[in-house]
Amino acid sequence: MDDVNDDTVAALRRNGYIADAEIATALYLAEELDKPILIEGEAGVGKTEIAHVLAKLKKTELIRLQCYEGLDFNSALYEWNYQKQILSVRLHELKNKTDVGISDFYSEEYLSYRPISKALMADRRVVLLIDEIDRADEEFEALLLETLAEYQLTIPELGSVKAKFKPYIILTSNRTRELSDALRRRCLYLWMDYPNYAKELAVIQLKVPELDSELAAKATQFVQALREQDLSKVPGLSEAVDWSRALQVTGAKTVDRNAVKNTVGCLLKDRRDIVKLKTEMLDPLLAKVGDQPR
Amino acid sequence: MADTFDSVETTIDFSLQLFRLLRKNRIQLGTFQTIACTRAILSLRAVNHTSLLCIYRITLINRKEDLFHLKQLFALLLESYRSPPSAEQGEIEAPEKDQVLTVKRREGTDESSCGNDEEELAEIEGYSVAEVDHHKDFRYMPKDEYPAILAVLEQIAKKYVSAARRKTKKSKRSGIIDLRSSVRDSAKFDGEIVNWHYKKKLLTHTRLVIVVDVSGSMEVYSKFLLNFLYFLNQNRHFNVEVFVFSMTLQPLTEYFRLKNFQAMLDAVSLHFSGWSGGTKIGAALADLNESYGSLVTSKSVVVIMSDGWDTGDVNVLDHAMAKISNRAKSVVWINPLKGDDNYEPLALGMATARPYCDEFVSGHSVESLREFARLFSA
Numbered sequence: 001m002d003d004v005n006d007d008t009v010a011a012l013r014r015n016g017y018i019a020d021a022e023i024a025t026a027l028y029l030a031e032e033l034d035k036p037i038l039i040e041g042e043a044g045v046g047k048t049e050i051a052h053v054l055a056k057l058k059k060t061e062l063i064r065l066q067c068y069e070g071l072d073f074n075s076a077l078y079e080w081n082y083q084k085q086i087l088s089v090r091l092h093e094l095k096n097k098t099d100v101g102i103s104d105f106y107s108e109e110y111l112s113y114r115p116i117s118k119a120l121m122a123d124r125r126v127v128l129l130i131d132e133i134d135r136a137d138e139e140f141e142a143l144l145l146e147t148l149a150e151y152q153l154t155i156p157e158l159g160s161v162k163a164k165f166k167p168y169i170i171l172t173s174n175r176t177r178e179l180s181d182a183l184r185r186r187c188l189y190l191w192m193d194y195p196n197y198a199k200e201l202a203v204i205q206l207k208v209p210e211l212d213s214e215l216a217a218k219a220t221q222f223v224q225a226l227r228e229q230d231l232s233k234v235p236g237l238s239e240a241v242d243w244s245r246a247l248q249v250t251g252a253k254t255v256d257r258n259a260v261k262n263t264v265g266c267l268l269k270d271r272r273d274i275v276k277l278k279t280e281m282l283d284p285l286l287a288k289v290g291d292q293p294r
Numbered sequence: 295m296a297d298t299f300d301s302v303e304t305t306i307d308f309s310l311q312l313f314r315l316l317r318k319n320r321i322q323l324g325t326f327q328t329i330a331c332t333r334a335i336l337s338l339r340a341v342n343h344t345s346l347l348c349i350y351r352i353t354l355i356n357r358k359e360d361l362f363h364l365k366q367l368f369a370l371l372l373e374s375y376r377s378p379p380s381a382e383q384g385e386i387e388a389p390e391k392d393q394v395l396t397v398k399r400r401e402g403t404d405e406s407s408c409g410n411d412e413e414e415l416a417e418i419e420g421y422s423v424a425e426v427d428h429h430k431d432f433r434y435m436p437k438d439e440y441p442a443i444l445a446v447l448e449q450i451a452k453k454y455v456s457a458a459r460r461k462t463k464k465s466k467r468s469g470i471i472d473l474r475s476s477v478r479d480s481a482k483f484d485g486e487i488v489n490w491h492y493k494k495k496l497l498t499h500t501r502l503v504i505v506v507d508v509s510g511s512m513e514v515y516s517k518f519l520l521n522f523l524y525f526l527n528q529n530r531h532f533n534v535e536v537f538v539f540s541m542t543l544q545p546l547t548e549y550f551r552l553k554n555f556q557a558m559l560d561a562v563s564l565h566f567s568g569w570s571g572g573t574k575i576g577a578a579l580a581d582l583n584e585s586y587g588s589l590v591t592s593k594s595v596v597v598i599m600s601d602g603w604d605t606g607d608v609n610v611l612d613h614a615m616a617k618i619s620n621r622a623k624s625v626v627w628i629n630p631l632k633g634d635d636n637y638e639p640l641a642l643g644m645a646t647a648r649p650y651c652d653e654f655v656s657g658h659s660v661e662s663l664r665e666f667a668r669l670f671s672a
Contacts, residue, residue, distance in 0.1 A: 002342070002345070004338060005345075021344075021345075021348060022348050022351065022352065025338075025345070025348050025349065025352060026352045028338075029330075029334050029337075029338075029349070029352060029353065032333075032334070032337050032338075033330050033333050033334060033337070035330060038356065040358060082473040082474070082477065083473075086477065089485065093485075149326075175358075177533075181322060181356075184356035184357070185322075185324045185326045185327060185356065186326060187356065188330070188352045188353055189351070189352060189353075189355055189356040189357075190352060191351075191358045191361060232585055272584060272585060
């Protein structure tokens with residue numbers, strides 16, 4: 001099993017993603033067991049990125065369905081192309097063609113594909129990313145169940161359409177609402193926490209290779225220490241990467257008071273947090289970063 | 295000690311025992327998951343404990359909350375698996391998970407089975423209910439009637455739960471063209487579309503931002519309101535954000551997703567140990583504006599439950615209320631004291647806040663909570 005994991009981890013790394021054994025196992029199992037993966041975790045820890053990297057890794061297309069409140073059947077699964085149907089009827093009338101029946105107008109030709117049907121009908125295994133599923137309504141989850149479990153879609157006029165190539169399905173959720181058990185049961189589950197020091201450092205070095213390695217280590221220590229503070233919006237991995245890039249661009253030599261003050265907007269996205277950092281937290285945090293060379 | 299099993303067969307045997315143990319500890323585990331887990335083990339030929347735990351985490355668990363329990367149970371089972379008990383020691387007893395509040399109403403029996411103990415609220419299999427007085431003030435209800443009241447509240451909440459709403463509705467002139475309906479109608483005119491039909495989206499989510507006073511005098515009422523909100527929250531059309539406060543503001547929304555809601559309520563009571571320490575409504579609302587300002591939008595209804603006895607600065611309250619009423623869709627104030635016919639909002643805090651409120655309800659009895667729910671049912 002370790003070989004499998006090492007291979008996957010290495011392949012992901014080549015595509016710009018630092019993964020641990022759990023992520024590697026989940027991706028491997030998703031492929032092996034033909035199951036969707038439900039990824040939950042804090043904002044900015046790289047949930048959506050997994051889908052992008054998987055698509056790159058498998059050299060295939062990424063089909064993305066961004067969920068939102070009120071997302072419905074027609075914009076997610078499929079829709080009949082009414083305009084085309086009406087035009088066809090008219091044309092047949094003009095040509096006095098009488099040898100067509102109702103079912104002729106309910107064929108694949110008149111179907112408008114939406115992300116889910118598009119992923120199922122694709123000519124190869126694609127990656128279907130259903131992003132932020134917790135933003136959609138609970139009823140919408142029920143619509144997904146058939147696709148998630150059977151990789152098929154039932155269109156009343158056509159019958160069940162089975163996927164020619166089962167897509168890799170990745171669902172992400174920020175836990176703004178509890179997802180139904182029915183959905184959870186059909187998926188593999190991956191909880192992504194904030195990364196540990198080593199992983200975060202590796203990600204920063206990978207994403208911002210120009211950054212001096214000592215500075216990268218200090219920046220990582222700073223972010224790790226910052227996460228332990230009482231903040232209303234804890235910085236995620238993406239914020240850490242942005243901040244490191246900001247440090248590199250502004251030409252900071254080390255993580256000091258000035259460097260942090262100038263670039264704090266990349267790290268913290270809440271006014272009160274920023275004020276708190278500048279007034280109370282900065283000195284103890286900087287002391288920590290200075291004290292603990294790793 | 296070796297941290298691998300001898301063979302895949304042993305691993306499977308171990309896994310089967312783990313499935314049983316997880317289920318016994320009320321971690322939801324379907325056959326979908328157990329099959330996936332077994333297939334994963336077979337496919338990866340996993341015998342290493344770390345790898346196994348990784349597989350279990352991915353295939354068996356589908357909630358972050360359960361991860362901790364899985365780890366614990368895994369370690370426990372592993373220990374007993376390595377050194378099987380010599381005598382029959384019975385099943386492994388895992389640490390008890392928090393009790394789930396289950397309220398079932400059983401009618402038509404006598405009144406003798408009601409318990410007096412607070413703890414009985416946590417686990418109620420069945421109990422007798424004669425009839426709950428829907429107009430009686432919660433303050434005067436004997437504790438042994440609490441389960442019955444909760445059951446009634448759940449029923450009322452369910453009424454709103456089952457109110458099905460469609461995403462679109464027919465509209466006379468405005469909205470987008472409903473082709474389906476227009477085409478169907480055209481059959482009357484030999485395929486010619488004479489009347490265009492329209493549909494428009496129904497407004498679904500009302501975001502409720504609820505701020506509940508849990509200081510001494512309000513304890514009883516806030517407990518029932520929180521329970522009622524919990525039941526209402528089963529209706530996913532409501533987007534509920536909950537905060538409690540006495541001196542400071544504390545977000546509770548996360549707990550509304552938990553199943554052990556009763557345990558949460560108890561924790562809230564523990565947390566706010568300074569019960570009669572006074573109330574700073576102004577400071578709490580100002581904190582809401584500052585820290586959670588993004589929740590108060592033109593789509594959200596802000597519900598504040600408090601008796602209006604503010605020990606803080608009135609000006610702070612005035613500013614905070616002005617800000618909230620400007621930004622929110624509407625402001626509802628629940629004041630249980632209003633249940634009294636002779637009540638007038640004279641307390642300084644209440645007098646300050648009253649002009650900013652669109653609705654002023656009492657929430658002191660079952661009936662008044664029903665009225666409260668009606669505000670959102672339209």
